[in-house]
Amino acid sequence: MSILLLTNKEDVAADLVVRELRIRDAAFLRFNVEDASMAAVELDPATGDWSWLLNDGREYTSKHGFRSIWYRRPGWIGEGVLRADIAEFVNNQWRQFLWSLTSAEDTFWMNDPYLNLKAECKPIQLKIARQVGLSIPETRITNSSRCLAQFRANNLGGTIVKALYSPLLETDQSFIFTHLLENSEVPNEIEMAISPLICQRALYPKRDLRVTIVGKYIYTAELITTVSDPIDWRLMAHEGNWQPTELPMQLCDSLFEFVNRLGLSFAAIDLIYRNEEYYFIEVNPRIQVEHTVTEEVTGIDIVKAQIHILEGEAIGTPASGVPAQSDIRLNGHALQCRITTEDPEQNFIPDY
Secondary structure, eight states: OEEEEEEOTTOHHHHHHHHHHHHTTOOEEEEEGGGGGGSEEEEETTTTEEEEEOTTSOEEESSSSEEEEEEOOOOOSOTTOSSHHHHHHHHHHHHHHHHHGGGSTTOEEESOHHHHHHHTOHHHHHHHHHHTTOBOOOEEEESOHHHHHHHHHHOTTOEEEEOSSOOEETTTTEEOOOEEOOTTOOOOHHHHTTSOEEEEEOOOSOEEEEEEEETTEEEEEEEEESSSSOSSHHHHGGGEEEEEOOOOHHHHHHHHHHHHHHTOSEEEEEEEEETTEEEEEEEESSOOTTHHHHHHHHOOOHHHHHHHHHTTOOBTBGGGTOOOGGGOOOOSOOOOOOOOOEEGGGTTEEOO
């Protein structure tokens, strides 16, 4: 029995997992979706039985195949198809096949793709967060300039707007960051009508926190930056550092309940601390780049923790190599630095 990693060639986080699996001499298959057409697949929907034959002769089946599947970041599967409409068709067919693997019994998923998809829906995130007792900023989702104007009138302290779904523009790898509307700023009615967006009451002054949950364990770091109240911490992360911190036990219990409601085994949660109150902002069901800071100050390898879960081990036992939550101690500070080369022939986008 093996571990299947569903990802893409440019996924650096998956590279770390692969390195650890090789150190552990674990049986695994990293399947990059760019190579999907090089595999011969077959599925019986009535029984859930499937087979997966790779071009190098290796074969996996539902009966003698994967005990765990990490649905990491498959990305776009229609690469290399010239026509955009056909590429989208190809992508949809392969994605449905990959999701159909959930019909196989006795296979552990991190995370189930259907639950991942639900967990990525920000309105659902906010609703469940409220249900489990977490505070959330006042929010409206709209494409109406009239509704936005009314919302701003009711929140004189300021209003931020951000993307309802992934803020990454795949065509040129640009990113749409959270934006604080200036008092004199009036969005164009026609442009705003194109798509809905999230409008929220601005929370500042504030502290930004990133919470990582793996199974029954929780790790928290706070962004320390010289910039006063950055609206979107992603713009300032390179100018600050992540410092380990601890959360009130009642808040931890609510976060665990939140993750359980979504059916996730792994989650990265953004919180804001303001006026002695913690606010839930959003959750990402995939490992994030800031996890290395938590690893440095706790001595806990989050990548290994994920692998332990994939292998069916119980975190907190001596065999897992990961201590129980009560035994985790924070030690010192950590600074994360990343060096990325850029391709001058591709508008200087990262060439990894």
